[in-house]
Amino acid sequence: MSAEQLNNQGQLRHLISLADLPRSQIEKIIERAAHYSRPIGQPPPRDTILRGNTVANLFFEASTRTRASFELAAKRLGADVLNLDVNMSSRTKGESLLDTIYTLQAMQIDIFVVRDASTGVPLRITKHVAPHVSVLNAGESDVSHPTQGLLDVMTIQRNKGEVGALCIAIVGDIKHSRVARSAYEALTKLGVGELRLVAPEELLPEEGFPEARSYSRLSEGIRDVDVVMALRIQKERFAELGEIPDPQEYFRRYGLTEERMQLAKPEAIVMHPGPMNRGVEIDGALADGPRSVIQQQVTNGVAIRMAVLALVHEHVVAGLGTAR
Amino acid sequence: MSAEQLNNQGQLRHLISLADLPRSQIEKIIERAAHYSRPIGQPPPRDTILRGNTVANLFFEASTRTRASFELAAKRLGADVLNLDVNMSSRTKGESLLDTIYTLQAMQIDIFVVRDASTGVPLRITKHVAPHVSVLNAGESDVSHPTQGLLDVMTIQRNKGEVGALCIAIVGDIKHSRVARSAYEALTKLGVGELRLVAPEELLPEEGFPEARSYSRLSEGIRDVDVVMALRIQKERFAELGEIPDPQEYFRRYGLTEERMQLAKPEAIVMHPGPMNRGVEIDGALADGPRSVIQQQVTNGVAIRMAVLALVHEHVVAGLGTAR
Amino acid sequence: MSAEQLNNQGQLRHLISLADLPRSQIEKIIERAAHYSRPIGQPPPRDTILRGNTVANLFFEASTRTRASFELAAKRLGADVLNLDVNMSSRTKGESLLDTIYTLQAMQIDIFVVRDASTGVPLRITKHVAPHVSVLNAGESDVSHPTQGLLDVMTIQRNKGEVGALCIAIVGDIKHSRVARSAYEALTKLGVGELRLVAPEELLPEEGFPEARSYSRLSEGIRDVDVVMALRIQKERFAELGEIPDPQEYFRRYGLTEERMQLAKPEAIVMHPGPMNRGVEIDGALADGPRSVIQQQVTNGVAIRMAVLALVHEHVVAGLGTAR
Numbered sequence: 001m002s003a004e005q006l007n008n009q010g011q012l013r014h015l016i017s018l019a020d021l022p023r024s025q026i027e028k029i030i031e032r033a034a035h036y037s038r039p040i041g042q043p044p045p046r047d048t049i050l051r052g053n054t055v056a057n058l059f060f061e062a063s064t065r066t067r068a069s070f071e072l073a074a075k076r077l078g079a080d081v082l083n084l085d086v087n088m089s090s091r092t093k094g095e096s097l098l099d100t101i102y103t104l105q106a107m108q109i110d111i112f113v114v115r116d117a118s119t120g121v122p123l124r125i126t127k128h129v130a131p132h133v134s135v136l137n138a139g140e141s142d143v144s145h146p147t148q149g150l151l152d153v154m155t156i157q158r159n160k161g162e163v164g165a166l167c168i169a170i171v172g173d174i175k176h177s178r179v180a181r182s183a184y185e186a187l188t189k190l191g192v193g194e195l196r197l198v199a200p201e202e203l204l205p206e207e208g209f210p211e212a213r214s215y216s217r218l219s220e221g222i223r224d225v226d227v228v229m230a231l232r233i234q235k236e237r238f239a240e241l242g243e244i245p246d247p248q249e250y251f252r253r254y255g256l257t258e259e260r261m262q263l264a265k266p267e268a269i270v271m272h273p274g275p276m277n278r279g280v281e282i283d284g285a286l287a288d289g290p291r292s293v294i295q296q297q298v299t300n301g302v303a304i305r306m307a308v309l310a311l312v313h314e315h316v317v318a319g320l321g322t323a324r
Numbered sequence: 325m326s327a328e329q330l331n332n333q334g335q336l337r338h339l340i341s342l343a344d345l346p347r348s349q350i351e352k353i354i355e356r357a358a359h360y361s362r363p364i365g366q367p368p369p370r371d372t373i374l375r376g377n378t379v380a381n382l383f384f385e386a387s388t389r390t391r392a393s394f395e396l397a398a399k400r401l402g403a404d405v406l407n408l409d410v411n412m413s414s415r416t417k418g419e420s421l422l423d424t425i426y427t428l429q430a431m432q433i434d435i436f437v438v439r440d441a442s443t444g445v446p447l448r449i450t451k452h453v454a455p456h457v458s459v460l461n462a463g464e465s466d467v468s469h470p471t472q473g474l475l476d477v478m479t480i481q482r483n484k485g486e487v488g489a490l491c492i493a494i495v496g497d498i499k500h501s502r503v504a505r506s507a508y509e510a511l512t513k514l515g516v517g518e519l520r521l522v523a524p525e526e527l528l529p530e531e532g533f534p535e536a537r538s539y540s541r542l543s544e545g546i547r548d549v550d551v552v553m554a555l556r557i558q559k560e561r562f563a564e565l566g567e568i569p570d571p572q573e574y575f576r577r578y579g580l581t582e583e584r585m586q587l588a589k590p591e592a593i594v595m596h597p598g599p600m601n602r603g604v605e606i607d608g609a610l611a612d613g614p615r616s617v618i619q620q621q622v623t624n625g626v627a628i629r630m631a632v633l634a635l636v637h638e639h640v641v642a643g644l645g646t647a648r
Numbered sequence: 649m650s651a652e653q654l655n656n657q658g659q660l661r662h663l664i665s666l667a668d669l670p671r672s673q674i675e676k677i678i679e680r681a682a683h684y685s686r687p688i689g690q691p692p693p694r695d696t697i698l699r700g701n702t703v704a705n706l707f708f709e710a711s712t713r714t715r716a717s718f719e720l721a722a723k724r725l726g727a728d729v730l731n732l733d734v735n736m737s738s739r740t741k742g743e744s745l746l747d748t749i750y751t752l753q754a755m756q757i758d759i760f761v762v763r764d765a766s767t768g769v770p771l772r773i774t775k776h777v778a779p780h781v782s783v784l785n786a787g788e789s790d791v792s793h794p795t796q797g798l799l800d801v802m803t804i805q806r807n808k809g810e811v812g813a814l815c816i817a818i819v820g821d822i823k824h825s826r827v828a829r830s831a832y833e834a835l836t837k838l839g840v841g842e843l844r845l846v847a848p849e850e851l852l853p854e855e856g857f858p859e860a861r862s863y864s865r866l867s868e869g870i871r872d873v874d875v876v877m878a879l880r881i882q883k884e885r886f887a888e889l890g891e892i893p894d895p896q897e898y899f900r901r902y903g904l905t906e907e908r909m910q911l912a913k914p915e916a917i918v919m920h921p922g923p924m925n926r927g928v929e930i931d932g933a934l935a936d937g938p939r940s941v942i943q944q945q946v947t948n949g950v951a952i953r954m955a956v957l958a959l960v961h962e963h964v965v966a967g968l969g970t971a972r
Contacts, residue, residue, distance in 0.1 A: 041780050043700050044756035052367050054396060065751055068730055072702060072755055075728045080399045082392055099600055103389055106622035107396055108368035132365050276747055298754035376691050378720060404723045406716055423924055427713060430946035431720055432692035456689050 004126070011315045014126045014135045015308050017144045018185035026189055030154045032307035033300065036076075040299060044072070049310055050079035056109045057083045058100075059138070061117040065274060066138050069298070070113045073305035077313075082109065101125055105133055110316060111309060115139040134312035142176045147308060148273055149182030151301040152229065153190060155293050158300070159269050160226050163187055167194040169215075169222050169264075171254060172231030172281050173203045179273045180231060184209050196221050200254070202241050203233075218254050225264045230256050230272045230282045247280040257283040261291060269293050328450070335639045338450045338459045339632050341468045342509035350513055354478045356631035357624065360400075364623060368396070373634055374403035377434045381407045382424075383462070385441040389598060390462050393622070394437045397629035401637075406433065425449055429457055434640060435633060439463040458636035466500045471632060472597055473506025475625040476553065477514065479617050482624070483593050484550050487511055491518040493539075493546050493588075495578060496555030496605050497527045503597045504555060508533050520545050524578070526565050527557075542578050549588045554580050554596045554606045571604040581607040585615060593617050652774070659963045662774045662783045663956055665792045666833035674837055678802045680955035681948065684724075688947060692720070697958050698727035704757045705731045706748075707786070709765040713922060714786050717946070718761045721953035725961075730757065749773055753781055758964060759957060763787040782960035790824045795956060796921055797830025799949040800877065801838065803941050806948070807917050808874050811835055815842040817863075817870050817912075819902060820879030820929050821851045827921045828879060832857050844869050848902070850889050851881075866902050873912045877919045878904050878930045895928040905931040909939060917941045 005021055007013045012025055036045045055074040057067055062085065074081045086100065101112070112129070114122045115138040122137040122144075129135060139145045153163065160166055168187060174180045174197050187195055188211050195212040197204060198221030204214050215221030222228055233250060244250050261268060270282070270291045278284040287294060329345055331337045336349055360369045379398040381391055386409065398405045410424065425436070436453070438446045439462040446461040446468075453459060463469045477487065484490055492511060498504045498521050511519055512535050519536040521528060522545030528538050539545030546552055557574060568574050585592060594606070594615045602608040611618060653669055655661045660673055684693045703722040705715055710733065722729045734748065749760070760777070762770045763786040770785040770792075777783060787793045801811065808814055816835060822828040822845050835843055836859050843860040845852060846869030852862050863869030870876055881898060892898050909916060918930070918939045926932040935942060 038756070040754055040756065041778055042756075044702065046700055052370055054368065064732060064734065064748075068732065068752070069755060071730060072728065080396065082395060084388060084392065086388065096599060099598065099602075102619055103598060103622050104392070106364055106619040107393060107626050108362070108364065108366075108623070110367075130365055274747065274751060275744060278747075295750055295754040298751050299756070302755050376694055378692065404720065406719060408712060408716065410712065420923060423922065423926075426943055427922060427946050428716070430688055430943040431717060431950050432686070432688065432690075432947070454689055 007315050007318070009318055011318060012308070012311045013315045015146050015312070016122050016126060016135065016137045018146045018149050018182050018189065019144075021146075021189070023189045026150065026153070026186055029150055029304065029307050029311060030157065032311060033150070033154055033303040036306040037300060037303040040295065044076055044302070045306070046076050046078075047306075047310070048078040050074065050077040050313055053110045053313065053316075054080045054082060054108060055111045055113060055309065056104050057081065057113045057138075058104070059083075059085050059115045060121065061115050061139065063115055063139065066115065069301045070138060070305050073302050073309055076302075077306055077309055079309070097121065097124070098128055101128060105130055110134065111136065111312060113138045117141060119143050132316050134315065136308060136312070139178060142178050143181060145178040145182045147301065147304050148179050149186040150308075151297055151304045152179075152183045152271060152273070153186045154300045154304060155271060155297045156227055156269075158296070159293055163190045163192045165193050166226040167196070167224060168192060168227040168229065169196040169198050169225045170229045170231065171198040171218065171221065171256065173233045173237060174199050174209070174231065175203045175205045176234070176237075177231050181208065183229060184212060196225065198222065198254070200241055200244055203237070218260065219263055222260065223263045226268055228256060228261070228264060228268060228270050230270065232273065232275065232277060233281050247277070251280050255279070255281060255283060256286055258286045258289060258291070261286065271297060273297070331639050331642070333642060335642060336632070336635045337639045339470050339636070340446050340450060340459065340461045342470045342473050342506050342513065343468075345470075345513070347513045350474065350477070350510055353474055353628065353631050353635060354481065356635060357474070357478055357627040360630040361624060361627040364619070368400055368626070369630070370400050370402075371630075371634070372402040374398065374401040374637055377637065377640075378404045378406060378432060379435045379437060379633065380428055380433045381405065381437045381462075382428070383409050383439045384445065385439050385463065387439055387463065390439065393625045394462060394629050397626050397633055400626075401630055401633055403435075403633070421445065421448070422452055425452060429454055434458065435460065435636060437462045441465060443467050456640050458639065460632060460636070463502060466502050467505060469502040469506045471625065471628050472503050473510040474632075475621055475628045476503075476507045476595060476597075477510045478624045478628060479595060479621045480551055480593075482620070483617055487514045487516045489517050490550040491520070491548065492516060492551040492553065493520040493522050493549045494553045494555065495522040495542065495545065495580065497557045497561060498523050498533075498555065499527045499529045500558070500561075501555050505532065507553060508536060520549065522546065522578070524565055524568055527561070542584065543587055546584065547587045550592055552580060552585070552588060552592060552594050554594065556597065556599065556601060557605050571601070575604050579603070579605060579607060580610055582610045582613060582615070585610065595621060597621070655963050655966070657966060659966060660956070660959045661963045663794050663960070664770050664774060664783065664785045666794045666797050666830050666837065667792075669794075669837070671837045674798065674801070674834055677798055677952065677955050677959060678805065680959060681798070681802055681951040684954040685948060685951040688943065692724055692950070693954070694724050694726075695954075695958070696726040698722065698725040698961055701758045701961065701964075702728045702730060702756060703759045703761060703957065704752050705729065705761045705786075706752070707733050707763045708769065709763050709787065711763055711787065714763065717949045718786060718953050721950050721957055724950075725954055725957055727957070745769065745772070746776055749776060753778055758782065759784065759960060761786045765789060767791050780964050782963065784956060784960070787826060790826050791829060793826040793830045795949065795952050796827050797834040798956075799945055799952045800827075800831045800919060800921070801834045802948045802952060803919065803945045804875055804917075806944070807941055811838045811840045813841050814874040815844070815872065816840060816875040816877065817844040817846050817873045818877045818879065819846040819866065819869065819904065821881045821885060822847050822857070822879065823851045823853045824882070824885075825879050829856065831877060832860065844873065846870065846902070848889055848892055851885070866908065867911055870908065871911045873916060875917050875919065876904060876909070876912060880921065880923065880925060881929050895925070899928050903927070903929060903931060904934055906934045906937060906939070909934065919945060921945070
């Protein structure tokens with residue numbers, strides 16, 4: 001089952017996964033996001049395009065950062081925002097999920113922003129909402145986090161230019177990472193020059209990354225790359241990693257440091273989706289240093305979410321005619 | 325102790341219970357709600373009548389749906405909204421409730437929306453607020469849920485016309501239901517043709533419904549009715565019900581299905597206040613089928629709450645003169 | 649380490665502590681707050697000065713009242729408000745606090761309102777934010793609560809005139825009170841006539857109040873004073889108080905009543921920062937009676953917070969030039 005993310009005029013309606021989103025849509029979102037992007041210290045961009053619309057942040061999995069990013073994006077476009085942190089046990093979720101959606105839709109929610117720790121919920125919702133309603137995936141299990149993938153690509157492009165000429169390494173727990181998956185989907189769509197996955201054997205994915213090459217040694221994986229994307233590693237993983245029993249050993253083998261970054265290209269940048277484990281997957285000095293574009297990622301994240309909200313709103317307007 | 329819900333110009337000031345609200349006020353609220361009602365798919369109505377006013381959702385009992393409905397209603401009228409989920413133990417509530425109210429009032433809250441699992445709190449607050457402040461009951465123990473009663477009547481009228489010509493059955497745990505009580509109050513005020521209560525003996529109310537007739541057999545209770553209002557049954561009840569030890573047996577005896585609805589009038593509608601237990605008090609196919617007006621209830625719920633907020637605001641304006 | 653609360657044009661940038669804030673700034677904030685103050689029953693003042701700005705309420709320690717006060721202050725100035733109740737264990741706070749700040753700053757938050765149960769967090773944040781960003785202390789351990797100190801002084805001035813002519817007693821658990829500390833700092837800056845601390849020996853501070861005189865007998869401490877500021881006492885304290893094993897005994901010795909207030913000046917006022925323990929530190933009849941200015945404190949609290957937000961915003965505008 002795949003999502004019909006575009007309406008029949010080819011406009012973005014839902015954003016569930018980058019896997020089957022056309023390259024032109026990815027480019028369009030990033031282009032629109034550029035319009036909403038300002039350097040820190042300048043006032044955030046504002047628009048009134050969503051005035052009169054209501055965005056519901058329906059978070060089945062807690063997230064301060066992503067919720068804040070979507071909330072600010074919606075408010076800066078003039079929307080009313082409803083935050084709903086819903087704690088549904090998996091036993092009852094099946095029966096009550098759709099009733100929750102129908103109820104909120106009947107309150108004239110136009111856009112659902114959905115985050116969930118299991119797989120399939122955002123897509124399932126798209127099958128049941130009214131034609132004018134949009135669903136945005138704000139993080140889904142280890143499968144998809146499309147706005148993260150888009151903000152990562154946007155950040156790479158703004159710092160290093162088009163991805164076709166770049167060699168990019170993703171370092172860390174790729175196997176369990178929706179961030180890695182969405183980045184892979186966006187980068188391959190845009191014709192990335194070379195893509196490397198760098199992780200201990202146990203954390204390399206078994207499938208789903210056919211165009212990438214795997215490395216289990218950090219020094220080889222990041223040699224001569226233009227971009228290093230670090231991933232967060234959950235503390236729970238160390239129980240499963242034979243030779244890496246603790247964060248200290250992980251840092252010793254896979255932790256990114258300024259010194260190790262000497263192996264990469266001279267102007268190589270470092271990224272991290274946050275929240276960081278400083279001293280585990282990345283050294284604090286590197287995270288705060290000149291190679292780091294980590295805060296730019298956050299700023300671009302709000303811009304990407306504004307762009308997606310604005311674009312799906314165009315679907316709504318087109319679908320309902322001038323009355324809307 | 326009863327609430328003085330109207331000011332001395334006969335304007336709505338508080339909404340605590342429908343029991344002593346004049347019929348003309350009920351009609352006025354529903355008429356105003358019609359003005360704020362739009363079909364799903366059209367943008368929600370908006371007004372700026374509450375701009376500069378502050379509405380506090382003071383919820384001592386958790387509720388995602390009702391809180392969302394009041395929050396959206398207030399925001400769509402231009403109000404600032406303050407959400408306060410307050411966890412007061414019953415031991416401390418007595419002493420600190422009024423201080424909480426005094427404090428919020430001193431922050432220039434104009435309208436309190438109060439939900440509480442015990443009896444008497446909304447009324448008690450009305451006795452202590454300043455003259456320009458309004459209190460709205462958003463659910464009180466098993467006693468009163470006036471905006472629910474109003475949205476139920478509005479939904480019935482819009483689908484079946486005036487209630488004087490209708491036969492209406494309320495089915496389920498009537499004894500413990502504030503929804504049933506408020507519906508009864510509204511429907512009898514408006515001169516309902518015939519009102520039936522259908523439930524196992526243990527769940528029929530001992531008092532408070534003098535104008536209704538009780539049925540313990542579903543097939544008799546819903547025969548030839550125009551409207552069936554299903555109620556949610558709490559799982560905890562089954563311990564008290566002698567012959568009905570579990571949800572399956574309850575569904576077998578009292579569950580509403582399309583097949584059983586054949587006993588009602590051909591165009592009879594089905595309602596439910598939500599959240600539904602599908603397969604317990606109502607069959608999923610019926611809830612999603614053409615007889616169901618359950619989503620209309622939700623949409624009308626926002627409109628009723630907008631109407632009540634707008635009407636109590638007129639009290640504020642009248643009470644304070646042109647300065648406000 | 650002390651905060652640089654003023655920028656190099658002498659404008660208020662951060663508000664962390666009143667201890668090293670110049671008297672002129674205290675006067676300026678209170679003067680501005682007068683502009684935002686309205687009696688209860690009149691609509692709250694509104695401004696659009698913060699439109700386009702984002703205020704984050706970053707509360708590491710829960711607080712319904714103070715959060716509501718800052719939230720309303722920011723909304724009434726037109727700001728977007730982001731509420732973040734962050735539960736960080738002390739073990740992880742060190743490493744993740746700054747990343748949280750950097751992340752929120754990258755989302756173009758302009759003003760952080762920070763509350764924390766430990767000491768030093770607001771000041772520490774000031775050392776790391778971008779030049780245009782402001783940090784406001786909304787309560788810090790038992791050390792500082794500057795907006796409370798300012799609202800207390802504002803309330804005293806409005807009821808009793810300039811503090812230089814007044815004798816003021818603070819009664820209660822002074823040792824553990826950030827409220828007492830900030831009031832002391834503000835009152836001494838403004839040249840208070842006489843300041844008394846009244847408490848059981850165990851609750852008198854060992855240092856930090858050089859200009860105040862201590863009393864362990866209530867009848868002596870409040871004799872002929874113009875103002876009595878009561879403090880909340882935590883129930884946990886009674887375990888440490890030798891001769892005062894319970895709230896009843898505390899009330900008998902230090903509880904403020906109308907009768908005891910006869911010892912003070914005839915027109916003396918009573919204050920309390922809330923939430924009150926009625927019947928412990930203050931009698932309910934006194935709290936609700938004509939001497940009480942407790943609700944005025946709350947109203948002035950919103951006005952003080954609006955004033956501080958508006959003033960730090962002027963720093964932002966000046967710092968960034970006409971572009972902002």
